[in-house]
Amino acid sequence: MHKVMLVDLSPHSIANQTHSLDWRRLGYSLGGFAKSLGDAVSLFSRERFSLVVIHIRDAHAEGIRLCEFIRDKCKRMPLMLVGGRMDFHSAREAMHYGVNDYLPAPFTLEEMKDSLRNMREMIGDESDTAAASSRGDILYQAGAGDETGGETAENAADARLRDVxxxxxxxxxxxxxxxQAITLKEISTSMHFNCSYLGQKFKYHENMTFNEYLLQxxxxxxxxxxxxTGLRIYEIANKVGYIEIDWFYKKFKSYTGVSANAYRKMHSITA
Known part of the structure; x- marks a missing residue:
């Protein structure tokens, strides 16, 4: 059973929503609750957790400060932000501190359950996570405020590896x-990720949108x-996800500058 620390920094409390969650069925126990940044820092420093969930609606800056604190003390601690804004700057800040999932407002109880299931799969073996949390506590208690830039770089590298x-x-x-017909919504659902955040994460790392990558x-x-191959054009169109041949012709010419037939002739001549 994974122990969760729930932090509700927002003036718009999610207490009613979280109280109606069946935490045990989702594989968690609610091990700690904080209503302010100071309480959260104190609670995280005293106890061990497998996951930290932070509600940041209208409290984005405080939420990011808490993520920074936690990541400094325990670089592998799974973090989940809920209720935030869905703009590129906010998502980029979350990614900088290695936030594992980001559920923007408004969200439903089912979306939160999906995110928690995804986090449970990501956490993996509970003993490994507890060990990571324990190391975070030890660093804090030993006065790890003098961590070097190398440690910060290592944290950033770990966050990037998770994103990769x-x-x-x-x-x-x-x-x-x-x-097949592929959408980011379909992929995000299968991976239990918020679609918008996954799209921002993809663009951040690949320097192109998901749709641009898919077209490529x-x-x-x-x-x-x-x-x-000697496949006919309509067969090739089907193999790359196009049912309407005219739409395939249009996208191919836009991408290459020539028609599919002309492209084949050019390369058959030079082959």
């Missing part, structure tokens, strides 16, 4: 399903099939 793992899962999903993968595979 998530992005790699998205890419693998695209590769395996390229012949479809077109590059179409180019390969045109060059190396």
């Amino acid at each position: 793992h998530v992005i790699d899962r998205v890419k693998a999903y695209v590769e395996e399903s390229l012949d 993968q479809r077109m590059e595979k179409a180019k390969f099939l045109l060059e190396h």
Whole structure:
């Protein structure tokens, strides 16, 4: 059973929503509750937790300060922010401090349950997480305020590695399903992530939107099939997820500057 620390920094309390959650069925026990930044810092310093959930509606700055404090003391502690704004600046700040999931307002109880299930899978073995939390407590109690820039860099590297793992899962999903209709909403649902936050995370790491990446993968595979197979154009279109051949023609010409037929002829001549 994973022990959760719930922090409700917002003037718009989520107490009613969280009290109606069946924490045990979700694999958690509610081990601590704080209503202010100071109380949260004190509670985290005294006890061990497997997950910290922070409600930050209209309290974004305090929530980010708490994430910074926790990440400094325990770089592997899973963090989940709920009730925040869904803009690129807010998402970027959350990613900087290695926030594992970000559920913007407004959200439903079912969306929160999905996020908690995702976090449970991410936490993995409870003993490993407890050990990470224990190390965080020890660092704090020993006066780890003199941590070096190297430690901060290490924390950032760990956060990036976690994000890279998530992005790699998205890419693998695209590769395996390229012949189907794919949406980020579908992927985020299967991974129990908030769709908007996953989209921001993807853009942050890949320097392109998910839809731009998806188009790139479809077109590059179409180019390969045109060059190396004798498949008909409509067959190639189907293999890269297009049912309407006219739409495939339009997207291919926009991407390459030439029609699919012209592209095949050009490469058959140079082959």
